[in-house]
Amino acid sequence: MPPLRTCLILPVRAGRVLLGHKLRGFGAGKIVGIGGKVEPGESLEQAAVRELAEEAGLIVDPADAQLAAYLDFRFPHRPEWDMTSQVFVVRRWAGQVRACEEIRPEWFAVDAPPFARMWDENRVWLPHVLRGERVELQATYGADNDRLTEVSLRVVQQVTRGV
Numbered sequence: 290m291p292p293l294r295t296c297l298i299l300p301v302r303a304g305r306v307l308l309g310h311k312l313r314g315f316g317a318g319k320i321v322g323i324g325g326k327v328e329p330g331e332s333l334e335q336a337a338v339r340e341l342a343e344e345a346g347l348i349v350d351p352a353d354a355q356l357a358a359y360l361d362f363r364f365p366h367r368p369e370w371d372m373t374s375q376v377f378v379v380r381r382w383a384g385q386v387r388a389c390e391e392i393r394p395e396w397f398a399v400d401a402p403p404f405a406r407m408w409d410e411n412r413v414w415l416p417h418v419l420r421g422e423r424v425e426l427q428a429t430y431g432a433d434n435d436r437l438t439e440v441s442l443r444v445v446q447q448v449t450r451g452v
């Protein structure tokens with residue numbers, strides 16, 4: 290089965306990034322980027338802005354979602370969790386942050402994301418993205434499906450604006 294296609298979207302403003310406490314479903318208990326599965330017929334940008342509106346209440350023009358990373362997660366001990374995720378950064382939006390049943394959003398300083406409470410590979414790619422770089426990452430999780438056994442990261446392009 291091909292890996293599930295998902296997206297993440299990171300609102301960034303004034304030196305802070307919006308993440309969320311995942312309250313249920315995949316990754317419950319972790320702090321995660323806001324996002325979810327790409328639905329049939331949607332572009333990745335459309336999926337990202339839909340998830341941000343549904344999960345955190347912010348309204349974004351898909352044209353303002355800047356591609357920042359391509360992530361590939363493999364779980365050899367739980368292959369049904371294999372996923373790819375396209376990550377977008379957005380700096381313009383309307384609306385007010387609010388919580389939903391799945392996510393409780395919270396702002397974090399871009400230089401101090403809560404890595405100890407995030408998926409293990411976030412510490413590898415997120416600092417690059419928050420510095421304005423574009424990266425590709427492949428991560429493999431071990432038998433505990435929680436810690437990395439292998440990771441590779443490639444910086445593919447500097448984007449013009451940092452955070």
Ligand SMILES: CNc1ncnc2c1ncn2[C@@H]1O[C@H](COP(=O)(O)OP(=O)(O)OP(=O)(O)O)[C@@H](O)[C@H]1O
Pocket residue numbers: 295296297314315316321322323324325326327362372373374408409410411
């Ligand atoms: C393994 N390391 C990881 N590191 C960072 N982020 C990760 C991740 N693994 C999954 N993610 C993200 O978690 C969301 C899952 O999607 P998920 O919540 O299941 O989707 P969706 O909101 O559509 O859920 P429902 O089907 O409605 O429950 C999705 O954004 C995906 O990119």
